[in-house]
Amino acid sequence: MKKLLIAILASLAVAGVLWIAADGLLSFVLFWGRLHSLAVHFPIGLLLLSGGLELYRLARPKSKVSEVLILSLPLAAVGSILAVLTGYMLSFEGGFAEETLYWHLRLGVLVAVCATSSLLLRTLWRFFAWQSLERAYQTTLFAGALLLILAGHLGGVLAHGPDYLTAYLPAPARSLIGLAPSKAAGSEIDRETAVLFADVIQPILDHDCGGCHNPSRKRGGLDLSSQEGVLAGGENGEVLTAGEGSSSELILRMALGSTDPKRMPPGDRTPVDLGKVEVIRWWIEQGASFQLQLSQIKDPPFVVTAYLDRIAPQGGAEPEGIFALEVTPPSVEQMEVLAEEGFAVGFLAEGQPFLDVRMPRGTKLTSEARSSLAEVSQQVAWLDLSGTELESGWTGVLPGMTHLVRLNLSLTNAADQDLAALNGLQYLEHLNLYGTPVSDAGLKHLAGLPRLTKLYLWQTRVSEEGVAELRAGRADLEVTLGETLKNADDE
Amino acid sequence: MEKTTAHRRTLLSTRREFLSRSAQGLGGIALGTIMDGSGAGPLIAAPEEGNPYWRGAVHPLHIPPRAKRIIYLYMAGGPSHLECFDHKPKLAEMDGSPMPDSLIRGEQKSAQSGGQRLQVLGPRYSFSRHGESGLEISSLFPHIAQLADEMCIIKSMVTEQVNHDPAHTFMNTGSIIQGRPSMGSWMAYGLGTESENLPGFVVMTSSGGGQGQPIAARQWHSGFLPGRFQGVKFESTGSPVNYVSRPPGVSLADQRELVETVKSLNFLSNDVLEDPEIQTRISQYEMAFRMQTSVPELVDFSSEPEYIRQMYGTEGADGSFAANCLLARRLAERGVRFVQLYHRGWDHHGNLKDGLKEAAQLVDRASAALVLDLKQRGMLEDTLVIWGGEFGRTPMGQGDDGRDHHIKCFSLWMAGGGIRPGTTYGRTDEFGYDVVSDRVHVHDLHATILHIMGIDHERLTYRSQGRDFRLTDVHGNLVKGILA
Numbered sequence: 017m018k019k020l021l022i023a024i025l026a027s028l029a030v031a032g033v034l035w036i037a038a039d040g041l042l043s044f045v046l047f048w049g050r051l052h053s054l055a056v057h058f059p060i061g062l063l064l065l066s067g068g069l070e071l072y073r074l075a076r077p078k079s080k081v082s083e084v085l086i087l088s089l090p091l092a093a094v095g096s097i098l099a100v101l102t103g104y105m106l107s108f109e110g111g112f113a114e115e116t117l118y119w120h121l122r123l124g125v126l127v128a129v130c131a132t133s134s135l136l137l138r139t140l141w142r143f144f145a146w147q148s149l150e151r152a153y154q155t156t157l158f159a160g161a162l163l164l165i166l167a168g169h170l171g172g173v174l175a176h177g178p179d180y181l182t183a184y185l186p187a188p189a190r191s192l193i194g195l196a197p198s199k200a201a202g203s204e205i206d207r208e209t210a211v212l213f214a215d216v217i218q219p220i221l222d223h224d225c226g227g228c229h230n231p232s233r234k235r236g237g238l239d240l241s242s243q244e245g246v247l248a249g250g251e252n253g254e255v256l257t258a259g260e261g262s263s264s265e266l267i268l269r270m271a272l273g274s275t276d277p278k279r280m281p282p283g284d285r286t287p288v289d290l291g292k293v294e295v296i297r298w299w300i301e302q303g304a305s306f307q308l309q310l311s312q313i314k315d316p317p318f319v320v321t322a323y324l325d326r327i328a329p330q331g332g333a334e335p336e337g338i339f340a341l342e343v344t345p346p347s348v349e350q351m352e353v354l355a356e357e358g359f360a361v362g363f364l365a366e367g368q369p370f371l372d373v374r375m376p377r378g379t380k381l382t383s384e385a386r387s388s389l390a391e392v393s394q395q396v397a398w399l400d401l402s403g404t405e406l407e408s409g410w411t412g413v414l415p416g417m418t419h420l421v422r423l424n425l426s427l428t429n430a431a432d433q434d435l436a437a438l439n440g441l442q443y444l445e446h447l448n449l450y451g452t453p454v455s456d457a458g459l460k461h462l463a464g465l466p467r468l469t470k471l472y473l474w475q476t477r478v479s480e481e482g483v484a485e486l487r488a489g490r491a492d493l494e495v496t497l498g499e500t501l502k503n504a505d506d507e
Numbered sequence: 508m509e510k511t512t513a514h515r516r517t518l519l520s521t522r523r524e525f526l527s528r529s530a531q532g533l534g535g536i537a538l539g540t541i542m543d544g545s546g547a548g549p550l551i552a553a554p555e556e557g558n559p560y561w562r563g564a565v566h567p568l569h570i571p572p573r574a575k576r577i578i579y580l581y582m583a584g585g586p587s588h589l590e591c592f593d594h595k596p597k598l599a600e601m602d603g604s605p606m607p608d609s610l611i612r613g614e615q616k617s618a619q620s621g622g623q624r625l626q627v628l629g630p631r632y633s634f635s636r637h638g639e640s641g642l643e644i645s646s647l648f649p650h651i652a653q654l655a656d657e658m659c660i661i662k663s664m665v666t667e668q669v670n671h672d673p674a675h676t677f678m679n680t681g682s683i684i685q686g687r688p689s690m691g692s693w694m695a696y697g698l699g700t701e702s703e704n705l706p707g708f709v710v711m712t713s714s715g716g717g718q719g720q721p722i723a724a725r726q727w728h729s730g731f732l733p734g735r736f737q738g739v740k741f742e743s744t745g746s747p748v749n750y751v752s753r754p755p756g757v758s759l760a761d762q763r764e765l766v767e768t769v770k771s772l773n774f775l776s777n778d779v780l781e782d783p784e785i786q787t788r789i790s791q792y793e794m795a796f797r798m799q800t801s802v803p804e805l806v807d808f809s810s811e812p813e814y815i816r817q818m819y820g821t822e823g824a825d826g827s828f829a830a831n832c833l834l835a836r837r838l839a840e841r842g843v844r845f846v847q848l849y850h851r852g853w854d855h856h857g858n859l860k861d862g863l864k865e866a867a868q869l870v871d872r873a874s875a876a877l878v879l880d881l882k883q884r885g886m887l888e889d890t891l892v893i894w895g896g897e898f899g900r901t902p903m904g905q906g907d908d909g910r911d912h913h914i915k916c917f918s919l920w921m922a923g924g925g926i927r928p929g930t931t932y933g934r935t936d937e938f939g940y941d942v943v944s945d946r947v948h949v950h951d952l953h954a955t956i957l958h959i960m961g962i963d964h965e966r967l968t969y970r971s972q973g974r975d976f977r978l979t980d981v982h983g984n985l986v987k988g989i990l991a
Contacts, residue, residue: 315944318984360701363567365961376703377841426885448885472885499879501818501872504649 042108049106052099053175059095060168062088063131067161070154085138089157093135096128096160103171112174113232120174123167130160177230177241179222205310205328212313213243213306216324217299220292221246224281243306261301267293291326294319337467338370338397338419338443345369346392354392357385370397370419377403377427386413393417400424402448411437419443426450426472432458439464448472450496456482474498563699565962572961573925573990574891575701577694578835578846578881580874582866583675584717584853587900587910588918589939590863592660594634594643597937598902602629606903610940627938628904631860640929647867650875651894651920656929657878657887658922659989663933663942666898666914666949671720671854674897674914679726681953681978688730688969690953691845693978695736696729697967698960701842704797705805706739708845709838713743713828716852716866727847731971734787735794738847744826747806747834751798759799766796805837818876829873836880839890853896857909878922887923891959895919902938916942919952924959927991947986954983959990 036044066088069081103124107117137153140146172180182190205215221229221240228235231245238250249255249265256264270288272279281288298319302308313320334340346369354361360374373389373396375381381404389396393416402424414420414437423438426448435458438444445467449458455477462468469492473483483495589595606625632645638655651658668674673683680687688696695707710727727738741747753762770789777785808816808823811833816822821829828850835846852866874894881887899917900910916935922928933945947955954964957978964983968975977983 360562362562365571366567366569368567368571374701424885446885446888450883450885470885470888472883474883496883496885499883501650501876501879502653504872 045105045108048102049104049109050102052102052106055095055102056099056168056171059092059099059127059131060164062092062095063127063161063164066092066134067157070157074154082142089131089135089138093128093131096124096131100124100128111228111233111235111237113234116170116173116232120167120170123163123170127160127164127167130156130163134160173232175227175233177226178232179226179230179241183222205324207310207324207328210310211306212299212308212310212320216310216327217296218242220288220296224288224292228281256300256304258304259301261297261299264297264300267297267300270296291319291323295323337445338421339368341419343369343394343419346371346395350388350391353388357382357388359385359389364397369395371395372398372400374400375404380405381407381410383407383409386410389413390416394419396420398422401428403427406430406434410434414438415440417441422446424448425452428452430454432461434458435461438462442466444468446470449476450474452476454478456485459483459486462486468493471495563695563697565697565967566699568698568961569963569966570958570961573889573959574923575698575889575960576839576842576844576846577691577891577893577924577956577960578839578877579690579848580832580870580877580892580894581847581849582853582870582894582896583722583849583851584671584720584855584896585674585898585900585912585917586853586866586896587855587859587863588662588916588935589630589900589902589910590632590647590859591645591867592643592918592920593662593916593935593939594645595630595902595935595937595939598627598939599629601627603627606938610936610938611903625903627902628859628910631863631908638929642929642931647863648871648875650872654875654878654922657882658920658928659926660918660920660931661933661947661952661986661989662916662918662931662935663945663947664895664899664917664919664949664952665942665946666917669898669912669914671897671912672723674912675722675726678897678949680730681950681980681982685725686728686730687976688732688736688978689727689738690956690978691727691738691847692729692732692736693957693967694845694960696732696969697957697962698844701844703842704794704801705838705841705843706794707843708736708738708847709843710738710740710847710849711743711747711831711834712740712849712851713826713831713869714851715828715869716850716864717858717862718854718856719851720854722849722851726849731976732969733783735790738845741834743831744824746802747824748798748802751795751802753799762796762799766792801841805841806834808833815880818872818880820872820876827873828870829876832873832877836877836886839881839886840884855900855909856905856911859908859910881923889924891924891926891956892922893919893956894921899939902940913940915940921989925991926959927989930989932986932989945986945988948982950979950982951984951986953979955986955989958985 032044066085069085069088073079073081073085104121107121134153134157137149137156141149141153169181182193185193210216218241225240227233229238229240229245229250231239231241234250236250236252238255239245239248240255246255246266252265255266261267269278269280270293274284274287279287298317299305299308310316310324316324345363351361354373358375358379360376362372364370364372371392373392375385381401390413393413396417397419399417399420399422403426406428411434418441420441421443423441423444423446427450430449430452432453432455435454438447439461442465444465447462447465447468447470450472451474453476454473456479459478459482462471463486471486471493472495474496475498478497480497483497487493487495589598604627606627611625630645632647634643634645635652636642637644637652640656642652642655642658642660644652644655666674666677668677668683676685676687677683679689679691681690691708691710698707700707708727712722724740727740729735729737739748742749746752753759769792773785773789773792777789806824811823816833819829819833821827821833823830823833828848831848835848838846850866850870852862852869855862878887878892881890881892895918899913899915901913903911905911916939933947934943935941936943957964957967964977964979964985968977970976
């Protein structure tokens, strides 16, 4: 048995020596060092568990948790020593923020010391009945667990950057602990005041590069968390040359193929979104100004607008007119009845309750058709009755159509008195009366239509004076009385 | 009858077609698409006998439409932007001097200009400002100039094809590969019909003024869309539609009976095959039958008052562009979605000065009359009028009096349909050689036209050969700057 153990240890030692001889000491050290992130989590769990169990035993001295401590504490001690060893080896990789590393290493060693001494003290207390050591054991265990939390946090800062923990804190909580508002990619962007670098590009760098290129963890000597860091470049020199987007190291590294060892982010990690890369490329090509505001970019190129639309979609214009109203859509039955009555009917657009309704030319607007129309009077936005035959009393359907925007009565027998029914249609914008017997008397009924902007009066009995009277003080009302083409053939 | 494997394959490969056909099937309004209160409904319609309006594959529309129909005045041959709508005083200044090397170095020359000395050719016609908007328009177009406050001139159009036929195909279908649906077919498919007895997509041609390069019928083909969305070419003289008149001695009732019988037979085989083309055939028989009565009324120009005929400059049905414009307005009034009028006469490799004059005289008055006539009828606000060709022409002369094809910039104007009136969009350099700002690629134009019609160009798709196709393929950006 002993011989076997010696044989194993010896062959491991030989293998280690051969390894070092072949690849150098550093690669040997770093191989084991990179196991730090694996090794470190066992002692964290075990030491916290041991501390918790001991607390429980304080509250309930008769409980049998000691049985668990017999196993968990030695494992925690051994694990913490292994973690310190691998951690020290990893520190040779370089690129870490020196101060953070300094404290992480020392706290880590302290944790290992605490864990090991608490194991020692407990063994003396329990197995050699050295009762006075119980308090000392407990103190070192609790101190170790507390220090562990600090050391672990610093380790997290080294691995993921200083903002990792707080990046997604709600804004009020951030301001409470004295942090500036977060600029995580995709957060609100005010296009009037936003600065291209600070508000668009820095969040991309933070999100996609910040894991390794932050002030705590300058991989390759590069810190991309600030303007200074970007300008300073890394150990291979500058990462950008203003005006030369495509040949700047920053872009080149992201544009390399996924199998290229120099590609960033390395390995199998998700490549940086091409849309983001193109925004950064454009910014560098335009001179890499750190002050350039979005509002100063004349004719923003597609790469920029497309990205902005993606991360901070503009809500579009606020709905206006009837589109700002809450109206229930018509029922399927109501639509079916309209179709049966001969209307061509459809929705104005998806998600809208409003209807575009047309009666085919040459047909008659029967009383049945009118009552089917009255059923949806709240929903009719566009109504085209052009060229239809209107029976007396047809106007009864109009006053209820309070959301009517366009009304086409051209080539009908709609008369002056019929227009009285339009009074109160506050959303009516377009009214086509071409080819009707309407005269100046009828126009008087239109004075109270606040939104009327287009009025077609060709081939009616309306006079220019009547139009002038209606248009008095209404520059936005466009009236068409017919068009003439000046004869230019003789020139 | 047993459905064979081949039949099943046909059926499966055209699932979307089956759905859309169900929507139109038996002439039903797409009632199934009615919102159930949630906003969107299925594409399948309840068949509704007697109501012929099919509201299209995009129902409801993605956004409220700015226009409901399009009249596309297609100036085939490549009108010279430098003599029409893009004024370049620098060219006059440098007339006869060599083209600056900085512009043309490394550029590929066409077969016709290759090997020649490239000299600047000054504009052959003068420009002046018109309307309150002060748009600069050439003296070739004294009537179109009167539309200055109605139109938006895009000076920064860009295409990819330098020869007529592929450039037409690119302008019409967004691809140079044959077999893609034309713009009008996409509209007919997406928007459905507003006319129960006329096709949704009508094409007419005229010529004069230059080499009348031919236009292939494939320019209005429906591609992989069902055949009933193909453009129907109306003749410009005589009866516009061939072979729809009843033979002597056949009554309307006889004809109806024949059509009904053929239809029932077609339905029988359609039940087995569910082939889109059978449905197309059924609907075409129906349409042809209805056109027997609708067409004579459509072309009865005697109902047009004398002053209207004078305005357009035609008595109608005389084969002229003007007659086509007048008919286009009548088609638009009757609910036709997409009317495309080709005028073949703008290919001026030589005889630029006189040829342009002749071509312009043939289209100028009628183009302007059409827009104004639509306006006074209240139709311009929901009709999009487009005027332009497939590419522009070189600032370098070809011979003493000609210009070669040019794709790096050309001009096109639009009016009506929610277009920002009295404006220009985009700029070219001082030679009219290249776009300086606000480039509008053909794909961008398509995206914008679809937007005007209420369609998101990324969402109007049709699956063919295992892939969803769009008019704009994978391109196209909305040109917001030309919209009111």
